[in-house]
Amino acid sequence: MNRLFHYPLSPFSRKVRLTLAEKRIEVDLVEERYWEQDPDFLRRNPAGKVPVLRYGNRIMADSTAICEYLEEVQPNPPLMPRLPEARYEVRRLVAWFDDKFHAEVTCKLLGERVFRKVMGTGYPDSANVKAGARAIKEHLDYMTALLEQRRWIAGNDLSLADFAAAAHLSCLDYISDVDWNRSETVKDWYAKIKSRPAFRSILADQIPGFPPPAHYADLDF
């Protein structure tokens, strides 16, 4: 059986979970407190991060490399367009969310408000939380600008870029850090993606000590 070592509020794990579910690839989910650097886990992935996928007899790390691999071995339903220009745009936006959004928003809000407590690394730094709260507004505006020109984040079809974006936003929504009133456009996009069957397991996540708000799993939020 395929197995995904993940952490529920890791956006990189969520991106891979969404991709696996959309492509109907069954996996056992194994929660991994990766920051404890268990030697067995480090043997599987010397980078020491989640997600790690055991796929057949292969052990795979790096969420983007995993998603590109899954797209190549299981191309249906497609999460990458055909044309090089459109594929470029998907990859640019996956990197946008996994690098820029992650550094400016996810680390500053989720990192300070949840991971510090879970990992036992002290109290939230309020300057970081403030910076994250400011940055998410700009990112929602950027997403609005994109979604006003296209049906999905990177083009007219659902792609890995939507899953990257939704992975980060869903983690932040778990701690009520997304102001859905800021953009009707982004809210509509999130409602569409949230109602996909692939999203179900993510909406059922529970972190001990951090109960999700009622709207988190509500498709009609």
Added chain:
Amino acid sequence: MNRLFHYPLSPFSRKVRLTLAEKRIEVDLVEERYWEQDPDFLRRNPAGKVPVLRYGNRIMADSTAICEYLEEVQPNPPLMPRLPEARYEVRRLVAWFDDKFHAEVTCKLLGERVFRKVMGTGYPDSANVKAGARAIKEHLDYMTALLEQRRWIAGNDLSLADFAAAAHLSCLDYISDVDWNRSETVKDWYAKIKSRPAFRSILADQIPGFPPPAHYADLDF
């Protein structure tokens, strides 16, 4: 004419320069002091980073998305293998160098010793420099372990993973921060890649105030 907005000691810019040169795609190089956040530059790339490629009438950002695009539109000579498993390994290792090596080594050595001065953000933090000097040893050992099993970093053919690795190491070599005596295996690999025509422009780089050591451009270092 195609144009690459880059910074000479940016490893991400170097990865794209190597890919363009290997594929014999001609570009004008335009040095961009991206941290000054010139409005014209930000219009080209809202992420505010180098490299940015003007290719035909397209403006493209994100070094990995650019390299994958170039591989798709100009597949010869190939910098990606054919099989999904081998392509996965290339992508995993590109991310290894651009994320992990970058955070643990490049930022801590080049970031502290060069970029602080160039950007005017104060003196080097010696704890970071020490951590970087320690981390590069582990990374050189990891590269040795890989290269003892394969001719190139990700397999038996030259790939984007070699260019990602060489981009970071060449920036560090510019400031004499690579101890080539640590691994004959890594040194042989670097000598092979350094002697490729694609490497020439990188060996000619000069940063005002930071003259490169004599061995930097020497193919017989």
